[in-house]
Amino acid sequence: MALDRTESVTVVGAGAWGLSTALHLINAGYTDVTVFDRASEIPSPYSGAYDLNKIIRAEYEDDFYTEFALEAIKRWKTPFWGANFHQVGYVLATSSAAPEKAVNHLQKALLSVKDHPVFAPGIVPLSGHDDFRNIYWQFPGPMTGFNGYLNRLAGYAHSSNTMADIYRHLSGRGIKFVLGPKEGEVVKLLYSTTRDLAQRRCTGVQLQSGKVYQARRTILCLGAWASTLIPDIGSFVVAKCWSVAHVRLTERECDYLRGIPVLNVRDLGFFFEPDPATKLLKLCPLGAGYVNTDKSTGTSLPPSESLETPTNYIPASDEEKLRRLLRETLPWLADRPFVEQKMCWFADTSDSDYCVDFVPNTGDSLVVLSGDSGHGFKMMPIVGEWVVRLLADGKQDLSRWRWKQVEGNGGKEWGDDVSWRIGTTKEIDEIAEEQDRMMKARL
Ligand SMILES: Cc1cc2nc3c(=O)[nH]c(=O)nc-3n(C[C@H](O)[C@H](O)[C@H](O)COP(=O)(O)OP(=O)(O)OC[C@H]3O[C@@H](n4cnc5c(N)ncnc54)[C@H](O)[C@@H]3O)c2cc1C
Structure with a gap:
C-alpha cells in the first residue's frame, strides 16, 4: 500500500x-x-545529549555499527551538520593500571581499524610516553604506561548546539513543536478500544495538561524515560547514568589546548579540547555506570528529582578517576575545582544494541527508538532515515534492532559484559550513601 x-x-x-x-x-x-x-526549550536539559560535546568515532569491534557510524561521519562532514563537527582525531589508550578487559578492548579496537581501508591511512599506533607527547605536546604529565592509537577519522560534535541548530531548522520548515511541562509532557498513550490485541492501535497521546492529541502514528524517542510510557520495554532497556564534570580554564589555557584530539583512557576517562565559548574542558570518567531500580517493578528510571534539580555532584570514585587522569596528562589542572557536575541519563541495553521497531500489539501505529546505550549521538545525522525506512517497510529487517520480549527482568546484567564497559554497574542509592559518608568525613 502506498504511504500517505x-x-x-x-x-x-x-x-x-x-x-x-x-x-x-x-x-x-x-x-x-x-x-x-x-x-520548555530546545536543547532539552533532560536530553542525554544536553552537553558541550560527544565523541564521534566509527571504530567498533563490530562491523555492524562501524558501517552506520562511517555513514554518519560522512554526513557530519557536510555543510548542514559540519559547523558542529570537529575532526580533531581520537586517541584510545590504556594506562599502566588498566585491567585486562580494558587492554583486550584496546587491542580489539586497534585490530578493527588498522587494516580497514577507510581507517588505516589515519591510524597511528602509540606506545609509551614519547609517542603520546608527540601528539599531545601540551601535556607535561607522565602518561605512565600509556599505550594506544590515534584515529584521525574521528573527533567530537558540539551536541547541545547541534540540537539547537536542528530545532531552528525544523521550526522554519513547518514542524510544530509543543514544549514545556504542561503541554509538552506526554503522560499517557491512547489506544483504540478493542479486545483483539491484533487490532489494537495507538491513537495518540495525553498531555500533562489533560489535553489529548490524536495521531495516525506516534514515534517515541524518550531516551532514558522510555519505560514511563511503555513499561514492557523496561525488561530490556534500563535507564542508566554516567558522570560529567568540567574544569574552567582561562582564555590563554583554552587557546593553548586548542585542537587536541579527544583522549579516551579506557581505565580512567576521557576529555575533549576546551570549548572556546565557555572555556570549559569537559571530562567523563569511564565505568559501567549507575542505575536506579524500582524494587517493586525491577525497572530502572531516572530519579524524579533529576527533572527539577541538577544533581550537581559526581560520585567520589568518579572524581578520583578524573583527578588521576588529569595528574597523568595535565597535572596543573588536577586540583582545580570541578564545575557543572552532573549525572547524565541514557537508555542502556545488555548487548548495547539499539531498539528501532514497532511496539508489539499496536500494528504500525506506534514506533519506539530506544536503547541508545550511550553511543547514539554520533548517529544523529542518520537516525531519522531508519524510522522513515521502518514506516515504509512496515517491519524491522535488522533483527538486532527489533523489540526484544524478555521474560521477567532481563536487564539485570545491565550491560557489564559489553567489551568497552569497564567495571560493575551500581545502584545510584549506593552512591548517595558513599557521598554522605564522604561529606561527613570532610566535616
Ligand atoms: C554521559 C554521557 C556521555 C555520552 N557520550 C556519547 C558520545 O561520546 N558519543 C555518542 O555518540 N553518544 C554519547 N552519549 C549518548 C547520547 O547522548 C544518546 O545516545 C542520545 O542522547 C540519545 O538520544 P535520544 O533522543 O534517544 O534521547 P535523549 O537525547 O535523552 O532525549 C530524550 C528526550 O525525551 C524527552 N522526554 C522524556 N520523556 C518525555 C515525555 N514523557 N514527554 C515529552 N518529552 C519527554 C526529554 O526531555 C528529552 O529531550 C552519551 C550519553 C551520556 C549520558
Whole structure:
C-alpha cells in the first residue's frame, strides 16, 4: 500500500533521536509532524545529549555499527551538520593500571581499524610516553604506561548546539513543536478500544495538561524515560547514568589546548579540547555506570528529582578517576575545582544494541527508538532515515534492532559484559550513601 505522507505523525521527545526523526520525516515529504517535549526549550536539559560535546568515532569491534557510524561521519562532514563537527582525531589508550578487559578492548579496537581501508591511512599506533607527547605536546604529565592509537577519522560534535541548530531548522520548515511541562509532557498513550490485541492501535497521546492529541502514528524517542510510557520495554532497556564534570580554564589555557584530539583512557576517562565559548574542558570518567531500580517493578528510571534539580555532584570514585587522569596528562589542572557536575541519563541495553521497531500489539501505529546505550549521538545525522525506512517497510529487517520480549527482568546484567564497559554497574542509592559518608568525613 502506498504511504500517505499527509498522515499525522507525533514524535514524543525532542532529544538527539527525536529531532533527527522529525528532520528525516520532513525530508521524506511528511507534511503533518508534531513534536512534543517536556522541556520548555530546545536543547532539552533532560536530553542525554544536553552537553558541550560527544565523541564521534566509527571504530567498533563490530562491523555492524562501524558501517552506520562511517555513514554518519560522512554526513557530519557536510555543510548542514559540519559547523558542529570537529575532526580533531581520537586517541584510545590504556594506562599502566588498566585491567585486562580494558587492554583486550584496546587491542580489539586497534585490530578493527588498522587494516580497514577507510581507517588505516589515519591510524597511528602509540606506545609509551614519547609517542603520546608527540601528539599531545601540551601535556607535561607522565602518561605512565600509556599505550594506544590515534584515529584521525574521528573527533567530537558540539551536541547541545547541534540540537539547537536542528530545532531552528525544523521550526522554519513547518514542524510544530509543543514544549514545556504542561503541554509538552506526554503522560499517557491512547489506544483504540478493542479486545483483539491484533487490532489494537495507538491513537495518540495525553498531555500533562489533560489535553489529548490524536495521531495516525506516534514515534517515541524518550531516551532514558522510555519505560514511563511503555513499561514492557523496561525488561530490556534500563535507564542508566554516567558522570560529567568540567574544569574552567582561562582564555590563554583554552587557546593553548586548542585542537587536541579527544583522549579516551579506557581505565580512567576521557576529555575533549576546551570549548572556546565557555572555556570549559569537559571530562567523563569511564565505568559501567549507575542505575536506579524500582524494587517493586525491577525497572530502572531516572530519579524524579533529576527533572527539577541538577544533581550537581559526581560520585567520589568518579572524581578520583578524573583527578588521576588529569595528574597523568595535565597535572596543573588536577586540583582545580570541578564545575557543572552532573549525572547524565541514557537508555542502556545488555548487548548495547539499539531498539528501532514497532511496539508489539499496536500494528504500525506506534514506533519506539530506544536503547541508545550511550553511543547514539554520533548517529544523529542518520537516525531519522531508519524510522522513515521502518514506516515504509512496515517491519524491522535488522533483527538486532527489533523489540526484544524478555521474560521477567532481563536487564539485570545491565550491560557489564559489553567489551568497552569497564567495571560493575551500581545502584545510584549506593552512591548517595558513599557521598554522605564522604561529606561527613570532610566535616
Ligand atoms: C554521559 C554521557 C556521555 C555520552 N557520550 C556519547 C558520545 O561520546 N558519543 C555518542 O555518540 N553518544 C554519547 N552519549 C549518548 C547520547 O547522548 C544518546 O545516545 C542520545 O542522547 C540519545 O538520544 P535520544 O533522543 O534517544 O534521547 P535523549 O537525547 O535523552 O532525549 C530524550 C528526550 O525525551 C524527552 N522526554 C522524556 N520523556 C518525555 C515525555 N514523557 N514527554 C515529552 N518529552 C519527554 C526529554 O526531555 C528529552 O529531550 C552519551 C550519553 C551520556 C549520558
